[in-house]
Each structure stands twice: as C-alpha cells, then as structure tokens.
Amino acid sequence: EVQLVESGGGLVQPGRSLKLSCAASGFTFSNYGMHWIRQAPTKGLEWVASISPSGGSTYYRDSVKGRFTISRDNAKSTLYLQMDSLRSEDTATYYCATEVGDYWGQGVMVTVSS
C-alpha cells in the first residue's frame, strides 16, 4: 500500500524557517518525481515545487523561488521542503504527492504568524 506521511509543520514567526518531510512507502520512491502542493485555509490547491526522480531537476512557483528548497533522499525514501524567510501568505496545509498526482499525503499545517 502506498503511503505518504508528512511531518514538520507548525506555528512559526514571519521570517523564520521550517523544514517539512514526507516519508514514502509502498512503492519504489527513487523511480518517481514528487511534488509539494499547498492549500491555504478555505482556498484551492496551489502547486509549490517539484523534483525529478534523481533529484537533479527542481521546479518552483515564482512566489517561493529563492526561499523554498525541495530535495529528496532516495536511500531514505523521503522528500523534503526547506522553507526559509516564511511569510504570512505561506500559511497553508502542505501536501506531498507523487508524480502523476495519484497519491497524496494527509497534509501538514504550516502557520506563519507573529
């Protein structure tokens, strides 16, 4: 059974950092690209970043470019999102999802507030 389990969320002050993790199991993690997608409270879905199976290629939405870093450890079957210089508009539930969007984690809440 495919499982994606996010962790690392919480309440953080503007300008501070947070690192999300997504532990994958039930499939060959190293064969698939991965995404981070977020959803602000009561809002729709917003793609954040993607990474290729090897980790050699990464892609970001403009609003997080230079602040967020997506990475992966294929030996640990884990996806990461390092979030620096956080802003209030980054407040959302963050989901990790597989390449085709066929599997999503349960989501982790990130709240940026003073």
Place this chain on the structure above:
Amino acid sequence: DVLMTQTPVSLPVSLGGQVSISCRSSQSLVHNNGNTYLSWYIQKPSQSPQLLIYKVSNRFSGISDRFSGSGSGTDFTLKISRVEPDDLGVYYCGQGTQYPYTFGAGTKLELK
C-alpha cells in the same frame, strides 16, 4: 502561467442524477510529447485530494466508471452519472503540462 477556469463554482445535484463540470485552460494542454496532462481530483471534507482521472480520460485505479473525462486542447469535461452520497465534495481540474502546474478554483458538488 496557464489559467484553469472551472465552472460552475457550485453544483447542486440529486442523488442518482448526472452532472458535468467544465474546465477550460488559457493555453493548449498538449505537451510536446503528444500527451495532454489534464487531471481531475475530488477533495472530500477534511481529506486530501484524490485522483479520479488523469490524461483527460483515464480513470485511476479503483475509480468507478460512473466518472468519465473528456475533451482536448483547452476544453475539458468531467461527467458523473448516478451520483452517490460519497461523490459529494469539491472537484478540481489540474494541468501538469507546463510549469507552474495550476489548478482550477474548484466545483462544490452538493445535494439539492
């Protein structure tokens, strides 16, 4: 960025009925490789989104044949027949043809 316009915003339905949701993109979603990366998702209350349809018309594993996707280029439709209580929620279309990936604003399927 590719703008995804979903209509309607709200869709009242009777159980057993049939509904259609429209999704239009501001640019063609045909990728250089010939595939069209248009997907449909449902998000039930307090749950993560779930994939229903990928590449326009392919049902994901375990998805009922009551769900069907169609369309091409910039114009796509999701049809749901014989609506059941478990079908209620917010439906999103999403494109994975070009970065940044984008989603429609959602259509809330609710009981009349």
